[in-house]
Amino acid sequence: MEGSFSRLQIVFLLLLSLGISNHVLIIPHLLQAAERDAWFSIAIAYLALIGWSLILYLVLKSMRSLSFSDWLKLRTGKLGLWLVSGGLVLYLLAAGNMIVFDTAKTVKIYFLPNTSDIVVTLSFIFLCYCASKAGMKTLVYMSAMLLPVVMLLGFGVSIMTMDSKDYGMLQPFLKEGLDTQLSGGIVVFGGSMDLLILLLIQHKMSKPMNYGTIFLLLFMLVGLIMGPTIGSIASFGPFQAENLRFPAFEQWRLVMIGSNISHVDFLAAFQLMAGSIVRTALIIYLLCELTGAKSPKKRQMVMLICATIISLPSLLNVSDIQMQQIIHQYFYDGSLWFGVTLTALLFTITFIPQRKGARK
DSSP states (O other): OOBOOHHHHHHHHHHHHHIIIIIIHHHHHHHHHHGGGGHHHHHHHHHHHHHHHHHHHHHHHHHHTSOOOHHHHHHHHHHHHHHHHHEEEEEHHHHHHHHHHHHHHHHHHHTTTSOOHHHHHHHHHHHHHHHHHHHHHHHHHHHHHHEEEEEEEHHHHHHHHHGGGGGGGGOOOSSSHHHHHHHHHHHHHHGGGGGGGGHHHGBBBSSOOOOHHHHHHHHHHHHHHHHHHHHHHHOHHHHHHHHHSOOOHHGGGGGGTTBBBOOOHHHHHHHHHHHHHHHHHHHHHHHHHHHTOSHHHHHHHHHHHHHHHHHHHHHOOOOHHHHHIIIIIIIIHHHHHHHHHHHHHHHTTTTSSOOOTTOO
């Protein structure tokens, strides 16, 4: 038994694992979609996310201490469980492919340009596999130790680059038009569907999630997008920021400590690896949970298969340009519709009574 975890521990886990997506994966696509008005797109998406999170909370409230699989099976039977779980598996596989690909690409570009892609990817996925194999407790404790350091570094880079920023580049406000702002809002909303992970881990908490905690978590996750987005525009300008592959990472290159110390990019590497390992390990762990594997041997085999699948784009050396085009054109739109449809479906299921004798 892994025991139960407090709300604060789960918040730490989600901030580190979901925050890396908001901080690294979303921003390049957001800037490409909304340019100078990217910050306003985040505000639009946040208002929509508040309404969506209320529905998500009602579903979580109906589940209480039941696991997602048990709750769904009691109301819809095995067929409903397989269909919904299958959709979540596909979503998590897509999210896993993105984080492994982007992490391997970042390490390859900035730190190990002469190292084979296969070596970089296998080294990273091996660490993630070991962390997921160790269990939920390991992931929670890792997050509790790493998140405070990651947050301090985030505030540090923001403060140390103040002299390099010109917030006048945010003007003129709302220049790009409503269509552009809505396109950016779709990227943020679609990327925030990661909060569906709460459905899969609430039963591991000592107390069910309340809406105050969800609202705070959502506010902090959106803040993780807003801060580096505004910082990227103010540092590089909207058009240059749009062309950068990793805008948040590039801000570390502006850091100067005194007049002699620069190139502190290794701190950004620490942030990246802390979030990416926890996020990837959590995805592998949840994929294993959704398959229903119970015995240790079966769980290890399922985790190994999942780790291999989410590594395939990197191992096959898929073009970065092609990968980003696919993500930009399909993933965030698809994620939005999947998240909204699934939440609406689960909310409808809360009104279905449990089957007679099912609880027994």
